[in-house]
Amino acid sequence: MKYVAILGLGTVGGGVARMLCDNRERIAAAAGEEVVLRRILDLRDMPDSPFSALVTHRFEDILSDPSISLVVEAIGGVRPAGDFSLALLRAGKHVVTSNKAVVSAMGAVLTEAAEAAGACYLFEASCGGGIPLITPLSRDLAPNRITGLCGILNGTTNYILTSMRDSGADYADALAEARRLGYAEADPTDDVEGYDTRRKLNILSAVAGEGLTDERLIPCTGIGGVRRADVSALAREGCAVKLVGVMRGGYLLVAPHLIPRDHPLRSVDGVYNAALIHGDKVGDVMLMGRGAGADPTASAVVADVCEALSGRAAPCRLRAGYVPPDFDGYGCPRYFCVPEAAADALTARVPRAVRVTSPEGEAAFLAPPMTEAACRALAEELPLTSHLRVLSDLCDDSEART
Amino acid sequence: MKYVAILGLGTVGGGVARMLCDNRERIAAAAGEEVVLRRILDLRDMPDSPFSALVTHRFEDILSDPSISLVVEAIGGVRPAGDFSLALLRAGKHVVTSNKAVVSAMGAVLTEAAEAAGACYLFEASCGGGIPLITPLSRDLAPNRITGLCGILNGTTNYILTSMRDSGADYADALAEARRLGYAEADPTDDVEGYDTRRKLNILSAVAGEGLTDERLIPCTGIGGVRRADVSALAREGCAVKLVGVMRGGYLLVAPHLIPRDHPLRSVDGVYNAALIHGDKVGDVMLMGRGAGADPTASAVVADVCEALSGRAAPCRLRAGYVPPDFDGYGCPRYFCVPEAAADALTARVPRAVRVTSPEGEAAFLAPPMTEAACRALAEELPLTSHLRVLSDLCDDSEART
Numbered sequence A, B: 001m002k003y004v005a006i007l008g009l010g011t012v013g014g015g016v017a018r019m020l021c022d023n024r025e026r027i028a029a030a031a032g033e034e035v036v037l038r039r040i041l042d043l044r045d046m047p048d049s050p051f052s053a054l055v056t057h058r059f060e061d062i063l064s065d066p067s068i069s070l071v072v073e074a075i076g077g078v079r080p081a082g083d084f085s086l087a088l089l090r091a092g093k094h095v096v097t098s099n100k101a102v103v104s105a106m107g108a109v110l111t112e113a114a115e116a117a118g119a120c121y122l123f124e125a126s127c128g129g130g131i132p133l134i135t136p137l138s139r140d141l142a143p144n145r146i147t148g149l150c151g152i153l154n155g156t157t158n159y160i161l162t163s164m165r166d167s168g169a170d171y172a173d174a175l176a177e178a179r180r181l182g183y184a185e186a187d188p189t190d191d192v193e194g195y196d197t198r199r200k201l202n203i204l205s206a207v208a209g210e211g212l213t214d215e216r217l218i219p220c221t222g223i224g225g226v227r228r229a230d231v232s233a234l235a236r237e238g239c240a241v242k243l244v245g246v247m248r249g250g251y252l253l254v255a256p257h258l259i260p261r262d263h264p265l266r267s268v269d270g271v272y273n274a275a276l277i278h279g280d281k282v283g284d285v286m287l288m289g290r291g292a293g294a295d296p297t298a299s300a301v302v303a304d305v306c307e308a309l310s311g312r313a314a315p316c317r318l319r320a321g322y323v324p325p326d327f328d329g330y331g332c333p334r335y336f337c338v339p340e341a342a343a344d345a346l347t348a349r350v351p352r353a354v355r356v357t358s359p360e361g362e363a364a365f366l367a368p369p370m371t372e373a374a375c376r377a378l379a380e381e382l383p384l385t386s387h388l389r390v391l392s393d394l395c396d397d398s399e400a401r402t
Helices: A011-022 A023-032 A059-064 A081-090 A098-116 A134-140 A155-167 A171-180 A195-209 A228-236 A294-310 A342-351 A372-381 B011-022 B025-033 B059-061 B081-091 B102-118 B134-140 B154-169 B171-180 B195-206 B228-236 B294-310 B339-350 B372-379
Strands: A002-007 A034-039 A069-072 A095-099 A147-151 A239-249 A249-261 A272-279 A285-289 A331-338 A354-356 A362-370 A387-388 B001-007 B036-041 B068-073 B094-097 B146-152 B240-248 B253-259 B270-277 B283-290 B331-339 B354-356 B362-371 B386-390
Touching: A002 A011, A011 A023, A011 A034, A011 A294, A023 A034, A023 A294, A023 B146, A034 A059, A034 A294, A059 A081, A069 A294, A069 B339, A081 A095, A081 A098, A081 B146, A081 B339, A095 A098, A095 A294, A098 A195, A134 B134, A134 B294, A147 A195, A147 B094, A147 B146, A155 A171, A155 A228, A155 A239, A155 A272, A155 B354, A195 A239, A195 A249, A228 A239, A228 A331, A228 A362, A294 B134, A342 A362, A362 A372, A362 A387, B001 B011, B011 B294, B025 B036, B025 B294, B036 B059, B036 B294, B059 B081, B068 B294, B081 B094, B081 B386, B094 B102, B094 B294, B134 B154, B134 B195, B146 B195, B146 B283, B146 B362, B154 B171, B154 B240, B154 B270, B171 B354, B195 B240, B195 B253, B228 B240, B228 B331, B228 B362, B228 B386, B331 B339, B339 B362, B362 B372, B362 B386
Parallel strands: A002 A034, A002 A069, A069 A095, A249 A387, B001 B036, B001 B068, B068 B094, B253 B386
Antiparallel strands: A147 A239, A147 A272, A239 A249, A272 A285, A285 B283, A331 A362, A331 A387, A354 A362, B146 B240, B146 B270, B240 B253, B270 B283, B331 B362, B331 B386, B354 B362
């Protein structure tokens, strides 16, 4: 029998506690022995919770309990979650987390501490909720050179953008509806500004081989500027607008992208998340599922719990210090809008741009790969009313270095 | 340093040999030490192959070489591949295979022998080529109860059906084209009759928890009877026809299915494969990629090689003897066609059937869930010109037991 503890009985922590009870037999089979929840750290008392008898307010009760061999960290935020995790790992306890903020900011220190102590620090649930992403990357695709990766990694923004397309709502109304339905938090900044996606991209790209970078070095544009007019006009061409995290040619970025009709991410709608990964031998692999929610996230956490307790977990050591190339040089195809009166000027300036279905009174174009620097210069010359990057094939990463 | 051997230098074996050379450093990092190809068993001499110096015609040269710790079996077919694998496992060597025929027929014996000898028998590449399927099922989703699974598991048939839809070709012409392009073998029986899909479904359902069954107990319909007229009429409604392996409510079946517009498998086209898996906690997870070909399959084989040599591989013990319920009781929604003159008779007989876009001169209907027995009775009464099962949500497996 193995005893485990949970830090934080919120959505994820509560889901993990329930799953440890509900699926006890399957979990015992996967872990190699019975897994018993012994302690929960939370600031609240929660007398009405079925787990209230397990609650403590003192972290030391868990840190110093030698019977607890594994701790699920589901607090969220970098502090104190990161310090708690470090202390637990140094005490030789396995730590499993769904906390992307900690992994993105402190993953190198934490995986190093785990290795030194002979413990595991596992974080499958930090990216893509229940979707298997970290293990496929670090295990199944490990013998491949990962040349590119792109993902819809945030359910809130995907829900909002899908609802703008399907109901014709503008951004503010779609956000308000997402809040009402519980798909967006009271303060949705982390989601809609792309910071949540940026953390997950940082982790995935680190697992894929580059190492972690300082999040602030990843250019990040949220969805607040996405226009209903573009979403609707593009939907008529079978295209979608999605917030995508991209790793390509060494570059990292988070931004709303035009997803072409035939792209596998195009039909990933609503609260679904997905990542498309390109390996030199395997080609394109796509992994899709529910990227958030108590039960899907608990599924990934509990799989890591079983893996750590079974003694089979592969050490996933994250390096730090990756510095992406200067973003000015990043190239990809583009979608531009200008007022109808400026259409000829745009065609003269970007001769290979092709006119596509346009929002009313405007002229929309698809342009072949252009660098960020070239787009900035264009925006200084012409009255661009819209600019979206176009998600293109991962297999050709030479284009990113146009 | 670890020495490995390959049985069979065909498409997959050749891909594995090349990958062991091309990606040597990544493979060493994943396996924990350098992996060196030492021997290849093949009936041919292959003087022009870069690996000709390693070729032997005698299985005993590999079996009795104590320096070889792992053997990749890429011969295909049940005999002698299965006997070779058994002998190697009993000698304490790890065996990694892409051979679905052996795993489906002898997986229980082979995984038991591996366990007894303290060796690994790994078969990620047997289903879905390069797509991570077995590991996600046996590791990431292990704590879930898998309530259903469906997959497009054969690239040849998916290529043919996609080409019937896109070019309007009939089955015979699309098959001929697939042959010309190398997507179908000279004798395509295994693919087009669904036998290849059936083996993979048997393996996936065994890993998902049911245990292996006798393949012959899985009802199997190939794609030879799929009509161009239905494919075209359904394409106009945004639906597709795909050969799908289904595990649902304990039932197993392989048959061409109508894939509704919003279903995630609908847009899996050409040589791509995908599986949709439903777990009680994780919900729907879809995994997609190239299901065949030398390099994608080699990617999965080599990942297993690394896992086995690293000592981390989870034992995946397959039980045998699963017996699915009597297929007569299997329920799912249906697509029927009758000659226009029989349309009223069908509506009278199946009052909840809804008329949909029809092939010329016929009347096509979508009907709510009906059992196999009820459909057989219907076919005896009415001149059905077409009948397809409709792929529906996996989360509701009660429907399967209508």
